[in-house]
Amino acid sequence: MLKLAAKMIALAVLLLAINLVLAPLLPYPWGHPQLRAKLDHWRRHNNEIDTLFLGSSWTYRQISPRVFDRETAGATRSFNLAADGVFYPQLPLLLEHLDAEGARPKLWIVELSRMVSAVDPDLGSTREEKYWLSPAASASMIRALFERPDKSLPQKGLQASLLALQLAERTFHVGLGADAGEYFRHPDAGSAWLGPAGDGYYPVELQVEQEKGEPFANAFLRDPAAAKRLDDLKRESQQVFEKEKGQRASSEYLRELSRVIAIAEKRQARLVFVVPPRLGRRYELILPVARALPPEKVVLELADPRLHPELYELEMTIDHTHLNRQGAELYSAELARILQKRDLLPPSDIR
Amino acid sequence: MLFNSLHFAIFFPLSVAIYFLLPFRLRWIFLLGASYYFYMCWEVAYALLILFSTAVDYLAAIRIEEAKSDRARRRWLWVSIGVNLSLLFFFKYSTFASRSVSDLLEVLGFSHSLPIVQVLLPVGISFYTFQSLSYTVDVYWRRLPAERHFGLFALYVAYWPQLVAGPIERPAHLLPQLRASHIFEEGRARSGLILMAWGFFKKLVIADRLALYVEPVYSDPAGHGGGALLLASYFFAFQIYCDFSGYSDIAIGAARVFGVDLMENFRRPYFATSIADFWSRWHISLSTWFRDYVYIQLGGNREGETRLLRNLLITFLVSGLWHGAAWTFVVWGGLHGLFLIAGRFTAAPRAALRRVFGLEQRPALGRILSVLSTFHLVLLGWIFFRAASLGDALLILERIFVSPFDLEGLPHPAGQFGFTCALLGIALLLLHERAAGDEPFAERLLRSGSFWRRLWIFTCALLIVWFGVFNASEFLYFQF
Numbered sequence: 001m002l003k004l005a006a007k008m009i010a011l012a013v014l015l016l017a018i019n020l021v022l023a024p025l026l027p028y029p030w031g032h033p034q035l036r037a038k039l040d041h042w043r044r045h046n047n048e049i050d051t052l053f054l055g056s057s058w059t060y061r062q063i064s065p066r067v068f069d070r071e072t073a074g075a076t077r078s079f080n081l082a083a084d085g086v087f088y089p090q091l092p093l094l095l096e097h098l099d100a101e102g103a104r105p106k107l108w109i110v111e112l113s114r115m116v117s118a119v120d121p122d123l124g125s126t127r128e129e130k131y132w133l134s135p136a137a138s139a140s141m142i143r144a145l146f147e148r149p150d151k152s153l154p155q156k157g158l159q160a161s162l163l164a165l166q167l168a169e170r171t172f173h174v175g176l177g178a179d180a181g182e183y184f185r186h187p188d189a190g191s192a193w194l195g196p197a198g199d200g201y202y203p204v205e206l207q208v209e210q211e212k213g214e215p216f217a218n219a220f221l222r223d224p225a226a227a228k229r230l231d232d233l234k235r236e237s238q239q240v241f242e243k244e245k246g247q248r249a250s251s252e253y254l255r256e257l258s259r260v261i262a263i264a265e266k267r268q269a270r271l272v273f274v275v276p277p278r279l280g281r282r283y284e285l286i287l288p289v290a291r292a293l294p295p296e297k298v299v300l301e302l303a304d305p306r307l308h309p310e311l312y313e314l315e316m317t318i319d320h321t322h323l324n325r326q327g328a329e330l331y332s333a334e335l336a337r338i339l340q341k342r343d344l345l346p347p348s349d350i351r
Numbered sequence: 352m353l354f355n356s357l358h359f360a361i362f363f364p365l366s367v368a369i370y371f372l373l374p375f376r377l378r379w380i381f382l383l384g385a386s387y388y389f390y391m392c393w394e395v396a397y398a399l400l401i402l403f404s405t406a407v408d409y410l411a412a413i414r415i416e417e418a419k420s421d422r423a424r425r426r427w428l429w430v431s432i433g434v435n436l437s438l439l440f441f442f443k444y445s446t447f448a449s450r451s452v453s454d455l456l457e458v459l460g461f462s463h464s465l466p467i468v469q470v471l472l473p474v475g476i477s478f479y480t481f482q483s484l485s486y487t488v489d490v491y492w493r494r495l496p497a498e499r500h501f502g503l504f505a506l507y508v509a510y511w512p513q514l515v516a517g518p519i520e521r522p523a524h525l526l527p528q529l530r531a532s533h534i535f536e537e538g539r540a541r542s543g544l545i546l547m548a549w550g551f552f553k554k555l556v557i558a559d560r561l562a563l564y565v566e567p568v569y570s571d572p573a574g575h576g577g578g579a580l581l582l583a584s585y586f587f588a589f590q591i592y593c594d595f596s597g598y599s600d601i602a603i604g605a606a607r608v609f610g611v612d613l614m615e616n617f618r619r620p621y622f623a624t625s626i627a628d629f630w631s632r633w634h635i636s637l638s639t640w641f642r643d644y645v646y647i648q649l650g651g652n653r654e655g656e657t658r659l660l661r662n663l664l665i666t667f668l669v670s671g672l673w674h675g676a677a678w679t680f681v682v683w684g685g686l687h688g689l690f691l692i693a694g695r696f697t698a699a700p701r702a703a704l705r706r707v708f709g710l711e712q713r714p715a716l717g718r719i720l721s722v723l724s725t726f727h728l729v730l731l732g733w734i735f736f737r738a739a740s741l742g743d744a745l746l747i748l749e750r751i752f753v754s755p756f757d758l759e760g761l762p763h764p765a766g767q768f769g770f771t772c773a774l775l776g777i778a779l780l781l782l783h784e785r786a787a788g789d790e791p792f793a794e795r796l797l798r799s800g801s802f803w804r805r806l807w808i809f810t811c812a813l814l815i816v817w818f819g820v821f822n823a824s825e826f827l828y829f830q831f
Binding site: 001008011018019161162169174177178 | 368574
């Protein structure tokens with residue numbers, strides 16, 4: 001039995017060693033096609049961009065650089081580098097990548113969203129990408145997982161094992177053949193992800209129309225319960241803001257934010273955190289963290305329904321938690337106005 | 352617990368090691384505990400159900416054996432059949448039944464509707480109830496004595512490698528093996544591991560990759576052209592084969608490592624030359640179960656041609672219903688019954704056609720044509736099997752026949768590599784099966800030179816690591 005077990009282990013080691021040797025030799029793309037397309041664009045136009053938006057779909061699908069720059073009357077040249085599913089700790093990883101490539105933008109507008117403790121393969125977004133799973137990121141997610149009060153110890157153990165397995169898959173490039181083949185077959189990352197204006201903002205409606213070849217039909221709004229669901233979300237959000245005291249700030253989340261702050265300082269970039277609208281109960285985790293940041297760090301909260309009720313209206317809705325095109329334009333314009341009012345726009349040396 | 356999961360990757364070697372390290376008298380306890388643990392990973396409450404079914408059949412078989420009269424024996428047999436089929440009906444068919452009756456009442460003009468019963472289907476219930484039923488029936492027929500060791504009988508019902516998706520074992524084949532003492536044999540273990548590797552290849556590299564194309568097309572047939580639907584149907588034929596036979600191979604291979612031989616469940620079904628031949632090669636454990644416990648009990652072929660045809664049709668309709676609580680499965684089963692009946696009626700005309708076209712002088716060509724035509728009849732059935740409803744199935748067929756070259760809705764170009772992978776996987780599968788023949792290939796591989804054996808093992812493992820889809824998707828037959 002031991003002899004057979006030893007042979008199997010030897011086979012496994014051989015296979016993984018082959019992967020480790022082969023992987024660096026392939027011109028392997030970095031990340032999901034959404035990010036690949038955006039990073040390619042940013043590299044080509046790094047000298048022209050002075051403002052970067054970073055975050056998840058709450059930024060990718062909701063902030064239009066074209067509208068933002070129009071509102072600042074050309075004082076900014078912005079680009080939306082957000083992508084679906086980029087939360088924490090993925091976002092600091094992306095920033096490290098930008099830092100390594102010598103990012104020049106002077107204003108980074110960074111979303112304060114979720115700290116994830118699982119890589120959910122069902123999401124089909126960048127979060128499932130094994131590129132995110134560095135030992136540091138995995139360790140961060142595991143620590144965040146063990147901070148969660150809503151999971152039992154066995155559940156946390158199982159989830160942590162899964163994260164470790166996913167890290168192992170990434171480290172040893174399991175699925176190397178399929179991924180490399182996909183790249184060689186389609187080296188072009190797909191400029192469609194940059195959106196109709198090529199500025200990185202890609203409304204969901206437009207993506208669906210382009211993929212299906214027919215006008216977008218909003219399934220959420222056709223649901224008779226849609227208005228109630230939105231009202232519930234608004235009420236949940238409002239309750240968190242009214243409570244003032246949220247949960248204890250997650251130390252792991254704060255650690256991730258400190259990485260973001262460190263990178264911004266190294267790049268001498270102005271850093272503005274934004275709490276996006278329509279996150280409901282998630283504010284219970286986000287607000288304590290936002291309030292725990294050093295006082296000199298700028299945090300814009302466009303999330304309080306009492307202050308921004310227009311961002312919670314049914315007419316601005318594409319689904320439960322996201323704004324449609326009309327809502328995105330309103331949000332982008334509001335963000336630009338607030339930044340201008342607080343004199344937070346980037347200095348003009350790049351223009 | 353899924354076979355394609357981290358959990359199983361830890362569970363399997365650990366249970367093998369513990370099993371062979373334990374003294375013989377404790378092994379059945381360990382294996383029984385491991386089997387129940389395996390099952391409870393889905394849902395703890397399921398264990399109570401299987402335990403109840405086990406207890407009823409254990410008691411019923413002993414009572415059958417001890418009964419003084421035929422009437423008493425029959426009574427206890429019906430207790431076992433009644434309890435098992437009632438459980439199956441309640442958990443699997445009550446929603447379907449209530450919905451069908453409601454639909455019928457609506458068609459007949461009644462305004463009242465029945466409450467629709469919604470019940471969660473316990474994984475594997477169709478498999479273990481049949482396995483347990485075959486035990487009590489065989490005891491009734493005096494084919495084997497009742498098992499007095501409750502633990503061993505419970506292990507027979509719940510034996511983890513084949514618990515949730517077969518092969519459906521026979522008591523005379525499995526019970527003695529569970530009772531026997533096994534020592535670890537490297538040759539047998541290697542054979543089992545080879546079979547498991549092939550099973551994982553079929554599941555992870557072929558079936559799960561094909562599923563990426565089949566699922567979006569079959570979930571929206573109206574949004575796809577006839578060509579895309581036809582392609583998805585071909586893909587589904589191989590998806591279900593690789594998924595199900597992959598599971599069987601892993602189950603048989605895993606049992607083999609423990610020293611237990613489970614029955615063969617698939618024997619190159621897509622090389623069948625007729626529908627009858629297909630059913631001697633596809634899900635063999637189920638088709639033989641229906642043959643022995645339904646078809647033959649209805650009279651088989653002993654009561655004339657009309658009764659034979661009736662018995663065939665009933666058997667296949669019931670088989671269709673076993674596969675799922677939906678009319679699409681009933682139609683699928685009925686189609687196969689009709690194909691078999693048609694096969695009987697057209698035997699003479701087909702033989703005449705073979706003579707006319709000189710196929711008797713060209714047996715290879717004749718065989719190829721038989722294989723292709725059988726495959727396409729089976730494919731027709733799979734369309735109903737996979738479709739979400741009868742309406743969808745008919746729409747798919749209409750589009751396939753009206754516009755077979757319309758590729759509207761074919762996969763997004765970004766997925767073309769995966770598409771190519773899927774096609775290559777099918778080609779590799781067919782070449783492999785053609786080369787292996789009807790002999791179990793694991794044995795054939797072990798007999799071949801060590802270079803070829805090592806090359807096969809290495810290549811199989813590499814392809815799994817490189818091209819496998821690792822998001823731990825369920826096996827298709829779990830829903831049955």
